[in-house]
Every structure is written in C-alpha cells, then in structure tokens.
Amino acid sequence: MTGKAGIAHLVCGRRGKWVVLVLWLLVLLLTAPFAQKLTDAQDNDAASWLPGSAESTQVLEVSEDFRPEQIPAVVVYARESGLTAEDRAAIAEDVRQLKQLSDHGVRGDETRGPVFDRETDPRAAQVYVPITMDEKGWERIGPAVDSIRDDVGEGGDGLAVHITGPGGTSADFSKAFEGIDSTLLFAAMSVVIVMLLITYRSPTLLLIPLLSVIAALFTAQALIYLLAEHAGLTVNGQSAGILTVLVFGAGTDYALLLVARYREELRRHEDRHEAMALALHRAGPAVIASGATVVLSMLVLLAAEMNSTRGLGPVAAIGVAVGLLAMLTLFPALLVIFGRWIFWPVIPHLGTPNPADRGLWARMGHRIAVRPRMVWGVTAVILAVCSLGLLQMRAEGISNADAFTDKPDSIIGQEVSERYFPAGSGDPLVIISNQAQAEEVGRAVAETEGVVPESLGLPPGTKPSFEGKVLFEATMSDPADSEAAKRTVERVRDAVHAVPDADAQVGGGTAALLDMDEATTRDNIVIIPLVLVVVLLILCALLRSLIAPLLLIGTVILSFAAALGISALAFRHLFDYAGETTDFPLFVFVFLVALGIDYNIFLTTRIREEAVHQGTRKGVVTGLAATGAVITSAGLVLAGTFAALGTLPMVAFAEIGFAVALGVLLDTFVVRSVLVTSLFLDVGKKVWWPHRLAREDGGAEVREPAESVSRSGG
Template sequence: MTEKRGIAHLVCGRRAKWVVLVLWLIVLFLTAPFAQKLTDAQDNDAASWLPGSAESTQVLQMSEDFRPEQIPAIVIYARDGGLTAGDRAAIEADVRELKQLTAHGIRGDETRGPTYDRETDPRAAQVYVPITMDEKGWEQISPAVDDIRAVTGEGGGGLAVHITGPGGTSADFSEAFEGIDSTLLLSAMAVVIVMLLITYRSPTLLVVPLLSVIAALLTAQALIYLLAEHAGLTVNGQSAGILTVLVFGAGTDYALLLVARYREELRSHEDRHEAMALALHRAGPAVIASGATVVLSMLVLLAAEMNSTRGLGPVAAIGVAVALLAMMTLFPALLVICGRWIFWPAIPHLGAPNPHERGLWARMGRRISVRPRMVWAVTAAVLALCSLGLIQLRAEGISNADAFTGTPDSITGQQVSERYFPAGSGDPLVIISNQDRAEEVGRAVAETPGVVPESLGLPPGTEPSFEGKVLFEATMSDPADSEAAKQTVERVRDAVHAVPDADAQVGGGTAALLDMDKATTHDNLLIIPLVLIVVLLILCVLLRALIAPLLLIGTVILSFAAALGISALAFRHLFDYAGESTDFPLFVFVFLVALGIDYNIFLTTRIREESARQGTRAGVVTGLAATGAVITSAGLVLAGTFAALGTLPMVAFAEIGFAVALGVILDTFVVRSILVPALFMDVGPKVWWPHRLAKEDGGAGPAETAEPMARPAGP
C-alpha cells in the first residue's frame, strides 16, 4: 500500500473491512426497530406545518382553552330533483345514529343538522360532525370518517352522499400519505435497480450499493425517530417522503462515482485493497464536498418561518449525512470483501485499457474546444429561452380541489355543497377577542364583505368565555381555500384589529393558508440567497479559486430557471395542473442547487487535477472524458428517484418530482456536459484566479489539439 491511502486504510484494509462490516451490522441491529417507528413519530397536525408566530397558529393554540381542537366533517346529501320525504326521513335517522358515535374522536353529541338549503322543497342537506384532535391527531381522521361513512352509506337511487369539509379532505390526504414510505421506497428501489443494471451491466454488482443505501436509510430513519421522540424534531409526511428519495438518490450517486474510480484503479493495481484505497483517496474529497454541500444547504432551511420547511432541513441533512457515511465506509468495505468477481461479467482485469480515452465524452470535449465561446453562448441562450416559461408559473397555492391527481370523495362533496350552501361552510373563521369587546368585534366581522352575517355565533361544545376571552365563528361566502376567501380574512383582520382594546385575532383554515403563503414568500426571499452563499463558499474552498465558483453558480441558476420554465409550461399545457404550491420554487431550488452542483463538483475537481499537469484547456477535455459516463449515470439515477414522487396521488409531490428530475437532466446533459466545459475553455487559466494555476498553466497548448491523458476515470 502507498502512503496516499491515508484514512482509507481504516475502511478497506485487510482486517479493517471486516471491522467496518461488523460495526454496521451492530448499528443496524440496534437501529432497525426504531426505523420502523418513524411513521408513528410523524406530526401532520396543522401546527406542524404552520409558521410558529403566525396569527392563525396563536388562535389554534388559544382555542384549545375553549374546547378540544376539532376538525369538522361535513356530510352532504343531495338529489337533483329535490329531496323526497323518504330521503329526509333517512337523513334524520342518520343524524340520530351519528349522535351516538364516540370512537376515533368523533363528538357525536355535538353533531349539528340536518341543515337544508331551503325551507320548502329542499334539494340538499348538510350535517356537521366534529372530530376531536387528541394525542393521536392525524392518525384518527381516516378511521373517524370511515365510521361516519358506515352510518351514512354512499348514497344510491339518485341520492348523493358525500363526506367533505376539513375532516373529509384531511381523511383523503391521510389516505394519500398512507403507505408513502413503502410506495416511495419501492419506486426508488426499482429505479435504482434498473439504472444500476444499465450502468454496470452486472446483476451481481448492483446488490452492494443497494444494500448500502438500504442500510443508510434504516439508520437515518432510526436516528430521526429518536430525535423526534426525545429532542423535539418535527417530522411530517412530506419530510419523511423526501428523506427516502434523497437517501436513495444521493447514496446511489456517491456509489456510482466511487465504483467508477475503483474499477479504473483495479486495471492498474493487482491488490484490490490498494485499488480501493487509491479510489477513496482520489474520489473521496469530491464526494465529501458534494455531501457537505447538500447537508449545509438543507440546514439552511432551519432559517425558515414555516414549521414544515424548517423541519425538513435537519431531516434531509441527517439522511444525506448518513448516506455519505455509508458510501464512504460500508460500501467500500463490501466491495473489497467481495473482490473482482462482483463486476461479473465485465470484470476489470489488471492491465486492461481505460475505455474513456477514446470514448464519446473525449470526442465531445475536443469538438467543444474548437469554438468554446460559440458553444457556451448558444447553450446559455437556449436555457434562457426555456426560462421564459416562468411567465406561466402560478406558485400561488393549490386549492383542495386541485391538490389531488384524481378526484376523491371530499372534493366531489365540496363541489356539490357549493351548489346549495355558502361555499365556506364547514371551514369557518375562528375569532378570539376580549369578552368586554365581543359585541363590537362580532359586529365588525358580520359587516365585512365576504362573511355570511347570520352564521356568526358560538360553536356548540365551546366554553362561553375563558379568562376574559371569547371565541366565536363565522362562515365565508367563498370556498375556504380560494383566493377570495383569503382576501376576506385580510378584511376581517383589518376590521377586528381596528376595534380598540379588543385584542382580537382571526384564525381558521383559510387564515392558516394565508399565513402559510406569507411565510413561504418570506422563506423564498431569505433561504434562496443563503443557499447560494453556502454553495459558493464551499466551491471557493474546494477549488481554491473565485472565478470558477462564480461561473458554476451562474450556470446552476440558469439551469434552475430553465427547469422551472419548462416545468411551468408542462404543468399548464401537458398535465393541466391548476397551479403550484407557494413553496414549490423554494424546494425545487434547494434540491437542484444542492444536488445539481454535485456534478459540477465532480467535473471541476477532475479538471483542476488535470489542469495542474497539462493546462486548463486540455484539462477540460480530459476531465470531461474521465467523468462523463459516470456522472451521466448518476444524473439519471437521481432524476429517476425524484420522478418516483410522481407515484403519489398529490399534485404538489408530482410537481416537485417532475421539476427536480428535469433540472437534474439539464444539469447532467447540458450544463455539465456542454456549458461548463465551454466556459472553462473560453476563460482559460484565468478561471482559477486567484490561485497560481491562473498564471502557471501547465499544459500551455491549444485545447483543440489536446488529447486526454491516460488517467483513471472518476472525479
């Protein structure tokens, strides 16, 4: 072994590899039981998503002093030709039975209704069934709605029966999230298996990275569960789902890059232990820098106002950090234990030629070198043109009706309800004020446009007052998740805040959506620049230059804009989505910048290595030739794992998955393969300023005459 191996000997030495394996087996034995409990630790209640300082969050917390936190399910009965006498009798019987329900938090004794759309010849009826959100919270919504449905049935004979309102919609969301971990795990695993088979062309080799990634995922899930239970870490369905995708995508990427370098070292060294030590020594810094970029970028999310966004930061950071650790320890140890046969049938033998020396990527590099300025200018112009699709972006929030890829019963019920009742029925405004100013506050609410005046009142089961405070509700005339309803909330807040000494606050579902929109706008303006600064600093430290990092950041921003522009056009004209969630640009940006910069790191670190030997322009050709195939494979794996989000029946997940997958493809095939090499060739040695490479360019010759050196592939 050479001295270059450094700490690599601690991972892949003749004895050390067995120690590493045993340690990981112990870790998995201890953590696997906790990994299975992560779903139980998820907090999908409203407060886990809302910004902590928002007015709606404060109302939600104060309302628990008046009554247990409740979420109402609304049962809608409707017949186009009008309800018959038999229908009305059946509805009355259902109500009597509903009032007896107590399981899963149902407050049957507080059931209200039936309320008919008109006194004579009614066409529809509405029944209000409150569900208490106790310590089980989100978990009991779906069973509670199932209990209600068991009483009401699903209609028939022309009578339509639907369960909607916040309870019905939450139950449908709960069912959509149900099994999210297993669905994404199986989808991501299928993508990884297919891509590894295509990349390695070896049915045996794919087992090692797959086992390593699964070990990383289980360990990360267990660690996150323990932090959620004992350290107050917030985990919800969104962050748990993204965790699976990140660990599989990033972990497999790191495995691909290490295997590429290991394979090449095996062609130059007989001892596989030495080959792995050199592979870790040469590829390790780039892989570690890549992982650090993702981890630090995710931790920037801790600055977010949104609880859901802030909670995603440490969850994602832990997942990527554990994946990086597994790929730098367990994965190399397993490869060395298995030996060369693991590459069957394409076993790399000692002395075999490096296939990249005259391959596709070497030819592409030489062609770019002929006219690099024209190449990068045209490429940048095309990406800029694609970014014009941003004018089609509607990141203003998604209504419940547009949130699902299909049409669940709660959405159908909402549409039916809006034909006969005030559109905001079932999801009222919640107002809390000082009791001695309650009359003035109530009058201000009732006189606000968009509020149904006669709906104002104290909800059943609510304490009339608590420590000098009073709580009452009001129904809005517009759908609770509409832009018009949000404007009504703004007007109501202005009205009640103007009442002297009332200390009035307005909450409820619509107010929560409004506060989430405002918090997300704040987070977008704060976090996006912070992530750029973090990535720029890491690149500056890694490359010991300033010009190159600035160019790389510019290409990533351009790629992000192009991906968002194309995605917006696809959402409007291909998938027919109504819009995007307000946090859509932020999530896509963070994932694309943190993950997309990986490929630039792998490419530019190799270019820098070669530039010291043969000059910048020739080094670009060699770097592209050496990293092209493996980075392309890694990009396809990462894009495929994010595309797996499209298997979930929720538009927000499908949109994030599509946009990130598209952005990764652009980074892989356009930015890293064409734009960055052309820019570096055009700028030349000055790209390394202020490092001495900017002056002492070892290769000196024109790039178009440069041939790639016979060096091992990899970053």
C-alpha cells in the same frame, strides 16, 4: 502511501474492511427497530406545518382552552329535483345514528343538523360531525371518517351522499400519505435497480450499492425517530417522503462515482485493497464536498418560518450525512470483501484499457474545444429561452380541489356543497377576542365583505368564555381555500384589529393558508440567497478559486430557471395542473442547487487535478472524458428517484418530483457536459484565479482526439 490514502486504508484494508462491516452490522441491529417506528413519530397536524408566530397558530393554541381541538366532517345530501320525504326520513335516521357514534374521536353527541339549503322544497342538506384532534388525531382521521361513512350509507336512487369539509378532506390527505414511506421506498429502489443494471451491466455489482443505501436509510430513519421522540425534531409525511428519495438518490450517486474510480484503479493495480485506497483518496474529496454541499444547504432551511420547511432541513441533512458516511465506509468495504468478480461479466483486469480514453465524452470534449465561446453562448441562450416559461408559473397556492391527482369523495362533496350552500360552510373563520369587546368585534366581522352575517355564533360544545376571552365562528361566502376567502380573512383581520382593546385574533383553515403563503414568501427571500452563499463558499474552498465557483453558480441558476420554465409549461399544457404551491420554487431551488452542483463538483475537481499536469484546456477534455459516463449515470439515477414522487396522488409532490428530475437531467446533459465545459475551455487558466494555476501554463492545446485523455481515474 500518502497520509490521506493511509486513512483510506483503514476502511478498505485487509483487516479494516471486516471491522467496518461488523460495526455497520451492529449499527443496523441496534437501529432497525427504531427505523420502523418513524411513521409513528410523524406529526402531520396543522401546527407542524404552520409558522409558529402566525396569528392562525396562536388562535389554534388559544381555542383549545374553549374546546378540544376539533375538525368538522360535513355530510352532504343532495338531489337536484328536490329532497323527497323518503330522503328526509333517511337523513333524520342518519343523524340519529351519528349522535350515538364515538369511534376514533368522533363527537357524535355534538352532531349538528340537518341544515337545508332553503326552507321550502330543499334540494340539499348538511350535517356537521365534529372529530376531536388530539396528538393522535391525524392518525385516526381516516378511520373516523370511515366510521361516519358506514353510518350514513352511500345514498342511491338519485340521492347523492358525500363526506367533505375539513374532516373529509383531511381524511383523504391522510390516506394519500398512508404507506408513503413504503411506496417511495419501492419506487426509488426499482429505479435504482434498473439504472444500476444499465450502468454496470452486472447483476451482481448492483447489490452492493443497493445494500449500502438501504443500510443508510434505515440508520437515518432510526436516528431521526430518536430525535423526534426525545429532542423535539418535527417530522411529517412530506419530510419523511423526501428523506427516502434523497438518501437513495444521493447515496447511489456517491456510489457510482466511487465505483468508476475504483474500476480505473483496478486496471492499474493488482491489489484490490490498494486500488480502493487510491480510489477513496482521489475521489473522496469530491464526494465529501458534494455531500457537505447538500447537508449545509438543507440546514439553511432551519432559517425558515414555516414549521414544515424548518423541520425538513435537519431531516434531509441527517439522511444525506448518513448516506455519505455509508458510501465512504460500508460501500468500499463491501466492494473489497467481494473482490473483482463482483463486476461480472465485465471484470476490470490488470492492464485492460480504459474505455473512457476514446469514448463519447472524449470526442465531445474535443469538438467543443474547437469553438467553445460559440457553444456556451448558444447553450446559454437556449436555456434563457426555456426560462421564459416562468411567465406561466402560478406559485400562489392550490386549492383542495386541485391538490389531488385524482378526485376523492371529499372534493366531489365540496363541489356538490358549493352549489347549494355558502361556499365557506364547514370551514369557518375562528375569532377570539376579549369578552368586554365581543359584541363590537362581532359587528365588525358581520359587516365585513365576504362574511355571511347570519352565520356568526358560538359553535356547540364551546365554553361561552374563558379567562375573559370569547370564541365565535363565522362562515365565508367564498370557498375556504380560495384566493377570495384569503382576501376576506385580511379584511376581517383589519376590521377586528381596529376595535380598541379587543385583542382580537382571526384563525381557522383559510387564515392558516394565508399565513402559510406569507411565511413561504418570506422564506423564499431569505433562504435562496443563503443557499447560494453556502454553495459558493464550499466551491471556493474546494477549488481554491473565485472565478470557477462564480461561473458554476451562474450555470446552476440558469439551469434552475430553465427547469422551472419548462415545468411551468408542462404543468399548464401537458398535465393541466391548476397551479403550484407557494413553497414549490423554494424546494425545487434547494434540491437543484444542492444536488445539481454535485455534478459540477465531480467534473471540476477532476479538471483541476488534470490541469496541474496537463494545463487547463487539455485538463477540461480529460476531466469530461473521465467523468462523463459516471455523471450521466448518476444524473439518471437521481432524476429517476425524484420522479418516484409522481407515484403519490398529490399534485405538490408530483410537481416537485417532475421539476427536480428535469433540472437534474438539464444539469447532467446540458449544463455540466456542454455549458461548463465550454466556459472553462473559453476562459482557460484564468478560471483558477487567484490560485497559482491561473498564472502557470494552463494553455495546452487540445488537438488529437486519439491521444490519451485519462490519467488516474474519474
């Protein structure tokens, strides 16, 4: 027994397996209470998403000196034919009741309005109800808006009543995030169960990876909760949701690879402990390299300016690392404890033939070997053509109206409000300047194109000054989440920054969107190359080659471009989405490169193992035959778990889920099985340069499909 296999025996030995099980049970017993609290530790306030150095973030922090952080809910009343006397009386009664409201942070005493769209024969009215946003603001924004809705009623007889503005929209986003963990957990679990049943054809075997993945998820959630509470780790709804998908997807992938190798070793060894030790010894390096690729790629996100992106890095890395640990310890221990019968009804007995020897993937490898250059050339051209769909991509951000897969009340209210009032009402610019230059700053703002001059003023409940600073607001004529409004913010900033000694800053919802776009553009430029470098270094260390890693990186980039191209076409012409968020390309890239490279690692490490004994060309066909089925199954599981993001009623999640799932399928069925295989066959032994394999006999011809193409498991 080699040293590495001896280490593997510690996990799956006759005594070691029970030690591992007991240790994991203790871990789960200690961590389960904390895992359930992860939702409470989520921070979905604006500062958890905004870049810390952004001007809008600084305004948000300074404005707390003037007033408690507030977000206005806007109650919109409208009747196209004109508000009747009864309507106006009902609105007045609503305002009276709202002024007495104080539930869930609602500042009813500061209610403003009604404001009518015109002085005579008004058709619409707006009432502004501030909601205090403290450390629990995000959690109670939904109940706060519900309490406002209870007081204003539902209109009727032609009078439309809606709750919109930042408060109404935030409440709808909050409701969309409600139950995100459980929704994704059950969706991902359902996908995994179905795919494992199809893959294993065993109702008993699927329980082992499922239990192991759930144990990993609970442990990761508990660890992340503790870090969020005591080490300042930022967790929000986005990172918590992606955590579930990553742990289920990546963990199940590692389980599939280990089971495939274990099953092969069971056909060669009577002792299941010996079989598992060999399976871990031979498949372990590929699994560890794959997990390390994902973990390090996620940690690269720490270089991001966006708080939400930077926070996702360690959350995802912890999830994958714990999943990897569970699949290399708990999972093999459970398999050995239950014995061969767990594979029922297709039990791998000693001496039974390996179905991969003459399977689909063996035949495909032999066919590709006939004309590999033509195969990879045609495949690359097809993928390049698919990538032309990138011309249809609009990763410039999406408005609130386009952010939901359905149309909640706040969006309907926003559309109604824009017909009668300045489109930016309810979400104003927030300007802070030195008190001595306030008048000059105010004139500069009022004279800026896109600003409603008469809207300039001090909001109710705001201190007139604080330590020589003043705060005032201004309404924009364009919708607050539109590109036109962002251009207005740029003009206002240029105008106020030009006022000498004013030390003026411009914030508010639109300014925050603009700062997020700029930070994300910077993150795309910085992080994408860093991830490529990390992946390249891992591949070089694993394969001890330079040519093979460069080829693999090239195939993944081509796959990424094709996935984005096809996705953009689907978003435009199939789903009718208005566009993509600015961070969409970054997230899809990180997930596809980090996860998609896994399948290339599984394949190429097996090819390298076989090339030592058979030569590179024959090793390619053997590696494809041995790993084809398991990698296909793993790809389907990972694609299915990311597709589960589509169960959430938000376009950004649905787009990421669709694009990553599509990219994983391309990696599984096209890039790994066809493009990489044909490239390695065409380049031959030189693919291992500068390793000695590039100089030794690696040119064994591949002739007979009938000959054995499997050595010691895949």
